[in-house]
Amino acid sequence: MTTPSFDPPPPSVPRPRAAESAGYAQLFHPDNAGRYASAVTDALRLLLDQLATVEGPVTGLSPAAAAAPVTGVDLDAPLGDVTAALTEVRDLWLADAVWFHDTTYAAHLNCPVVIPALAAELLMAAVNTSMDTFDQSVGGTFIERHLIDWTAARAGYPEGMRDGVFTSGGSQSNLQALLLARGEAQLRGVPLERLRFFTSADSHFSIAKSARLLGLGDAAAIAVPTDAARRMDVDALERMLADCVADGLVPAAVVATAGTTDFGAIDPLDEIADACRPYDAWFHVDAAYGGGLLASPRYRHLLAGIERSDSVTIDFHKSWFQPVSSSALIVRDLATMQHASWYADYLNPQESENPNQVDKSLQTTRRFDAVKLWMTLRVMGPDGLGAYFDAVIDLAREVHDRLALMDDIETVAPSQLSTVVFRYAAPGLDEEPLGEVNRRIRAALWSSGRAVVAATRVEGRQFLKLTLLNPKATAEELLDVVDTARALGRELTSVAAEVA
Structure with a gap:
């Protein structure tokens, strides 16, 4: 991926100020415009570099593995440098972040975001x-x-x-x-x-x-x-x-x-x-x-x-x-x-x-x-923005209808919007072990980094859920996720039968 080239505005002509002598170089201020531009540019390059490496919605990191390096940071010992701090943030968070733009993220009501809004975020954060x-x-x-x-x-x-x-x-x-x-x-x-x-x-x-x-x-x-x-x-x-x-x-x-x-x-x-x-x-x-x-x-x-x-x-x-x-x-x-x-x-x-x-x-x-x-x-107009939502509504209807044809998949009422509630339903499996199989399917998908799906309960029964808010996602991509879930279900069911 080619990283864009930026020409940040030059810093203001230095002027003697009390703030400088007091060590206020990190304040957002005209005197520090060059420092701000450099920090934002470095952060943007880090983000774009990371974005280019994304191969799935998650890396599958466990809570324990995510917590350990964070709790070990000594917040009383500053790094003193934006570049070093960005590198640390990458290692502690960005490298294992959940990427909602990925088409196989289908868990919660988290949407991929539009670019004009991100441009606005830059302005609103700085002006505060x-x-x-x-x-x-x-x-x-x-x-x-x-x-x-x-x-x-x-x-x-x-x-x-x-x-x-x-x-x-x-x-x-x-x-x-x-x-x-x-x-x-x-x-x-x-x-x-x-x-x-x-x-x-x-x-x-x-x-x-x-x-x-x-x-x-x-x-x-x-x-x-x-x-x-x-x-x-x-x-x-x-x-x-x-x-x-x-x-x-x-x-x-x-x-x-x-x-x-x-x-x-x-x-x-x-x-x-x-x-x-x-x-x-x-x-x-x-x-x-x-x-x-x-x-x-x-x-x-x-x-x-x-x-x-x-x-x-x-x-x-x-x-x-x-x-x-x-x-x-x-x-x-x-x-x-x-x-x-x-x-x-x-x-x-x-x-x-x-x-x-x-x-x-x-x-x-x-x-x-x-x-x-x-x-x-x-930038987009309401029709352009609304068309994104229309696309995921259409997607959910297609995915639901196709899942309803599968012998080993159980679906619930079709959504009027963009969710699909389903589960792997092995023939002859009682409710309690069937619920456990579906919980393990979800956990296995997360750990593999392959996809993220949600879990819910319907009248006391364990189900999985696709929450679709990505207009770039396709039915084939999501059905591939379901096929992976079905394969995991068959494997887990077989292991359970052997143990029994």
């Missing part, structure tokens, strides 16, 4: 903008606000009312959404101990965790059964909402999922909106995974009904191909954001005329993550 107040972000404030408004418009929220804020991830977005739901219920005078949240049995764990964090207790998060397609069963929801009221409790919120982690299922949003209406329950859609459909040229219809929700979680670092972290909570009515507001005289006094983003955020200091998506949209 903080999004809490206008006087720390200036134009960044309005870039974030414009992107929030654009996203909310794509979700169908009414102009002039909609709002939102960037967050660290889907868990934080869900927490804030349920904080707003709790606040709206409290405005109606409902005591905390009577509030209940309803969500699919297959929803993200952050919903139940949020109930605990919001002081409502574990019993406040009620799991609604799913149907044969792994979507929330609306008939069951309606019965459970009625039972909730009959018990003297209050349905404060219903959380639908647009893309469950395991099955990529999208709950029936329109029907859930109908079910919420008689109870004045807050309707939140966790579209952390499926939110990329808002930019989809072909599959946007799968989110029909999202426009009736009160809030939506979007993870741009999943199906929008952005680097971690990049998420947002968008809301139908900006007035509801008051439940997350707090004012401090030293930061954002209530009488301030400045547009301070901290007024509606759970975080104070916060990265300018919005600039990554801004750069991406300005």
Whole structure:
């Protein structure tokens, strides 16, 4: 691989400064522009050199082997040189990093990232903008606000009312959404101990965790059964909402999922909106995974009904191909954001005329993550970005259909998005040893560096999972991974039979 040639800007003309005599040569500063350019160039060359050697998603390093050299580093003895430190970081991390761009990485909801966003990362890291107040972000404030408004418009929220804020991830977005739901219920005078949240049995764990964090207790998060397609069963929801009221409790919120982690299922949003209406329950859609459909040229219809929700979680670092972290909570009515507001005289006094983003955020200091998506949209456009997600949806459907034809592979409900839940199913093997075989298949794939797949449990049974977010991956590559898993399964089953 040919390494690009760079001509870094020359350092500023040296000027005598107190900072230099005090040993501040490592600060990002015009006086140190040349040093910065050299360090960034060295890091980029290291990255490109490493990228050229990647032959799989992982090297298969074990936790013990990864930990030993790191814990042996004496952090009180600096190396004093960027080149030496980069070499050390390569040996401790980069050489054995998990590469999400590799087409046989198919485990978690980690996407390969787009180049315009990486260019933005370089700028945002150096400038170190903080999004809490206008006087720390200036134009960044309005870039974030414009992107929030654009996203909310794509979700169908009414102009002039909609709002939102960037967050660290889907868990934080869900927490804030349920904080707003709790606040709206409290405005109606409902005591905390009577509030209940309803969500699919297959929803993200952050919903139940949020109930605990919001002081409502574990019993406040009620799991609604799913149907044969792994979507929330609306008939069951309606019965459970009625039972909730009959018990003297209050349905404060219903959380639908647009893309469950395991099955990529999208709950029936329109029907859930109908079910919420008689109870004045807050309707939140966790579209952390499926939110990329808002930019989809072909599959946007799968989110029909999202426009009736009160809030939506979007993870741009999943199906929008952005680097971690990049998420947002968008809301139908900006007035509801008051439940997350707090004012401090030293930061954002209530009488301030400045547009301070901290007024509606759970975080104070916060990265300018919005600039990554801004750069991406300005280079690729939403259709170009959405086409990437469309490609992996098509890929998952093809892979699922072909696995369903294999005698020794068991599949679960086909995904509406880009996951495929399956397992090796040896004839005549009981559930417990079959689960162990599949666990060992996954471990063997990791150790070999051949591929990375996920594991999950479906109604107590052990399964494997392909999570597909790489538009460059092909069905043949993934079927080859499955064939490797099948061969491992046969070998493990044979060994187990011999031992028995």
